Amino acid sequence: MPPNKKKILIITTNHSSYPGADAVGQARLAYEANTYIIRVPDPVMFPEDFYLGAFDKGIGGIIIMSSGSDCPYEGAYERLSKRVARVYEKMKARGIKADRLKLTTICTVCRAAFLKEISEMEKAVAAA
Amino acid sequence: MDEKIKEEASKDNYRQEPKVGVYICHCGGNISDVVDVKKVAEELSKYPGVTVAREYPFMCSSNGQDLITEDIKNLGINRTVVAACSPSLHDLTFRGVLQRAGVNPYLHEHVNIREQDSWVHKLDHAGATAKAIKLAQAGVEKVRRKDPLNAIRVAAEQRVAVIGGGVSGMRAALSAAGKGLEAVILEKGPRLGGKLLDLGRLYPSGEEASAVVKKLEDLVRADKKITVHTDADIDFVGGFVGNFKINFKLPGGKSQQVKAGAIVMATGYEHYKPYKGEFGYGEAANVLTLPEFISLMKKLPAGRLEYGGREIKSLALIHCVGSRQVEGVHKPQADGKINDYCSRVCCTAAINTANQIKEKYPGVRIYDVYRDIRTYGMMHESYYEQASKNGVLFFRHTETDQPVVTSDRTGHNVKVKDVLTWGEELEFKADLVVLVTGLVPSDISLIKSQMKMPSSADRFLQEVHLKLRPVELANAGIFIAGAAQYPMDSTEAMASAGTAASKAGILLAEPDIPLEPFVAVVDEKKCTGCGLCPAECSYDGALTMSEKNGKKVAVVNPALCKGCGACVAVCEPRAIDVAGWTLAQFDAMVEAIAKE
Numbered sequence: 149m150p151p152n153k154k155k156i157l158i159i160t161t162n163h164s165s166y167p168g169a170d171a172v173g174q175a176r177l178a179y180e181a182n183t184y185i186i187r188v189p190d191p192v193m194f195p196e197d198f199y200l201g202a203f204d205k206g207i208g209g210i211i212i213m214s215s216g217s218d219c220p221y222e223g224a225y226e227r228l229s230k231r232v233a234r235v236y237e238k239m240k241a242r243g244i245k246a247d248r249l250k251l252t253t254i255c256t257v258c259r260a261a262f263l264k265e266i267s268e269m270e271k272a273v274a275a276a
Numbered sequence: 277m278d279e280k281i282k283e284e285a286s287k288d289n290y291r292q293e294p295k296v297g298v299y300i301c302h303c304g305g306n307i308s309d310v311v312d313v314k315k316v317a318e319e320l321s322k323y324p325g326v327t328v329a330r331e332y333p334f335m336c337s338s339n340g341q342d343l344i345t346e347d348i349k350n351l352g353i354n355r356t357v358v359a360a361c362s363p364s365l366h367d368l369t370f371r372g373v374l375q376r377a378g379v380n381p382y383l384h385e386h387v388n389i390r391e392q393d394s395w396v397h398k399l400d401h402a403g404a405t406a407k408a409i410k411l412a413q414a415g416v417e418k419v420r421r422k423d424p425l426n427a428i429r430v431a432a433e434q435r436v437a438v439i440g441g442g443v444s445g446m447r448a449a450l451s452a453a454g455k456g457l458e459a460v461i462l463e464k465g466p467r468l469g470g471k472l473l474d475l476g477r478l479y480p481s482g483e484e485a486s487a488v489v490k491k492l493e494d495l496v497r498a499d500k501k502i503t504v505h506t507d508a509d510i511d512f513v514g515g516f517v518g519n520f521k522i523n524f525k526l527p528g529g530k531s532q533q534v535k536a537g538a539i540v541m542a543t544g545y546e547h548y549k550p551y552k553g554e555f556g557y558g559e560a561a562n563v564l565t566l567p568e569f570i571s572l573m574k575k576l577p578a579g580r581l582e583y584g585g586r587e588i589k590s591l592a593l594i595h596c597v598g599s600r601q602v603e604g605v606h607k608p609q610a611d612g613k614i615n616d617y618c619s620r621v622c623c624t625a626a627i628n629t630a631n632q633i634k635e636k637y638p639g640v641r642i643y644d645v646y647r648d649i650r651t652y653g654m655m656h657e658s659y660y661e662q663a664s665k666n667g668v669l670f671f672r673h674t675e676t677d678q679p680v681v682t683s684d685r686t687g688h689n690v691k692v693k694d695v696l697t698w699g700e701e702l703e704f705k706a707d708l709v710v711l712v713t714g715l716v717p718s719d720i721s722l723i724k725s726q727m728k729m730p731s732s733a734d735r736f737l738q739e740v741h742l743k744l745r746p747v748e749l750a751n752a753g754i755f756i757a758g759a760a761q762y763p764m765d766s767t768e769a770m771a772s773a774g775t776a777a778s779k780a781g782i783l784l785a786e787p788d789i790p791l792e793p794f795v796a797v798v799d800e801k802k803c804t805g806c807g808l809c810p811a812e813c814s815y816d817g818a819l820t821m822s823e824k825n826g827k828k829v830a831v832v833n834p835a836l837c838k839g840c841g842a843c844v845a846v847c848e849p850r851a852i853d854v855a856g857w858t859l860a861q862f863d864a865m866v867e868a869i870a871k872e
Contacts, residue, residue, distance in 0.1 A: 157869065172391075173390065180400075181406065183407075184410060186866075188857055190840045193842070194845055202866045219730075220749075224814070
């Protein structure tokens with residue numbers, strides 16, 4: 149990994165995308181090492197300023213890997229989508245490119261989708 | 277807090293200066309072949325707040341665990357970070373080490389440098405090492421901000437309510453009773469047995485479905501720990517793990533209530549009902565569904581297969597009716613969705629029926645029209661082989677080229693673009709068309725909405741994790757048995773029911789239930805009483821506004837809170853957090869990760 153490569157923060161869920169990220173490792177698939185996975189019960193807990201604060205701290209890109217329609221928490225995904233839409237508005241106001249934040253759905257076995265999201269974010273971060 | 281809910285007695289309520297021990301696992305060579313573990317330990321030993329950092333070949337071994345115990349004893353370590361495999365494997369192992377050494381088990385953080393580092397960055401040793409350092413540092417930041425937590429204990433009713441009195445429900449009640457629990461079956465129909473009452477000879481045992489029902493019912497009725505209510509019309513389900521309440525009405529309008537520590541949802545399925553005109557159903561005579569045909573066959577004597585007074589000499593089975601539907605090809609259901617899932621059991625049921633027809637009425641010609649044959653299950657492929665030997669003719673179509681049934685007074689004409697003959701359009705006459713219909717979820721919308729039970733995209737009840745927690749709903753204390761979860765046959769349904777009852781038995785093994793303390797907590801000093809958070813909460817009664825010491829504050833019911841954190845995001849003064857997963861922890865982790 150080149151030393152100055154911008155870091156990508158990947159927010160995963162305990163129930164779904166964190167085991168999905170494990171599945172990628174179990175299959176010995178590869179992606180770049182500038183990727184940092186944190187896990188939460190559900191990303192719905194983060195307020196808008198959490199994302200903006202992460203960009204301010206120097207994070208290059210953020211992928212929110214939610215559980216989508218498989219989310220075990222009632223109404224959480226809908227609330228998360230609305231919140232992310234508000235984050236995009238604030239990013240626009242600050243001149244942060246929209247492709248540096250991505251809300252997606254990753255299941256426990258979504259290995260290809262996981263890699264695709266990282267690959268796309270790598271491009272967005274490199275172009276930023 | 278409700279009088280039935282209390283915090284587990286704390287082993288350590290200390291507020292000592294955090295002393296973090298960091299332990300880097302080689303995992304044989306799984307990690308250390310890629311990650312420079314010595315460098316990680318060296319870097320971490322210099323990190324603020326870290327008292328000691330060590331690397332070891334197998335941290336999960338008893339020698340590895342002893343290292344931590346010794347450091348707790350000799351160096352006063354009161355928080356640990358273990359950088360190793362996935363937390364799904366050993367988070368609990370290391371929590372146990374802390375607990376045995378007298379440290380609060382929730383003052384541990386497990387960092388994944390195997391599945392999410394060494395295994396995915398094999399060709400980038402420097403990158404993987406740098407990442408391991410950052411992840412471990414983020415772990416230190418998190419654990420430094422952790423508070424000791426204590427499991428929540430809830431007094432529990434030693435009773436299981438089983439909703440549904442089919443085979444799954446009866447099996448679940450018997451298993452629960454076998455574990456010493458009381459079980460109450462609430463069945464909406466007039467009899468126990470559910471869908472099995474309509475079926476005939478079952479695969480793989482060859483037993484009559486009615487005999488299986490009788491056997492189970494006799495056991496249920498003889499068990500003093502099981503109470504059965506048939507014709508029970510449930511109008512309310514509420515409460516929380518350990519303390520559920522179910523109100524139901526019996527014929528005559530008499531209301532009753534069951535209190536239960538756990539609920540088993542054995543609500544089963546419905547057969548897909550073809551719409552009017554689907555392959556002639558409801559319009560042409562002699563078009564039946566497979567369940568209707570099985571009911572018919574049960575009543576008919578051997579020798580002559582007849583329907584509507586006419587002898588049936590040829591019969592077409594059409595598979596995947598109401599299952600594996602394709603957008604743009606099939607008509608959507610009432611909710612606008614298509615049933616794109618496979619109903620799993622219908623292929624075997626259809627071919628088993630074809631073999632029974634051949635056995636009972638050898639002269640009847642059977643045409644089996646399918647998209648894919650999926651006789652999943654031990655030895656079930658042999659039914660297909662048997663059917664082929666019995667002379668059943670198979671035709672295979674694609675998902676877009678559906679078979680076409682046209683009917684007149686002489687019978688039905690079935691046209692199939694047959695893949696097995698390289699797309700040739702074949703046509704045959706059939707006296708009877710049997711639609712092999714799929715399974716759809718039962719209508720349990722009232723219970724689902726009252727308890728906020730999650731459904732999958734297929735509308736069946738959704739388990740937390742198909743492999744790790746296969747019979748649990750996200751709602752603590754509610755388990756799924758049988759085809760309420762997804763289409764399954766009676767053998768699978770009974771196995772699933774036994775599992776659900778076992779989980780309920782484990783939950784209710786003690787009069788007080790311990791729960792993970794990862795629920796919302798309110799800092800009353802910071803709470804401004806704005807009232808924004810209850811509106812974000814999807815769970816009735818989990819988060820309310822209340823007067824405390826003359827001040828309006830948010831109050832959490834820890835037994836009802838699911839710990840999703842939806843309330844956290846809307847709290848501007850950051851007065852609410854999910855215990856163990858606080859925003860301050862995540863901010864500090866991101867800071868550590870971002871820092872060059």
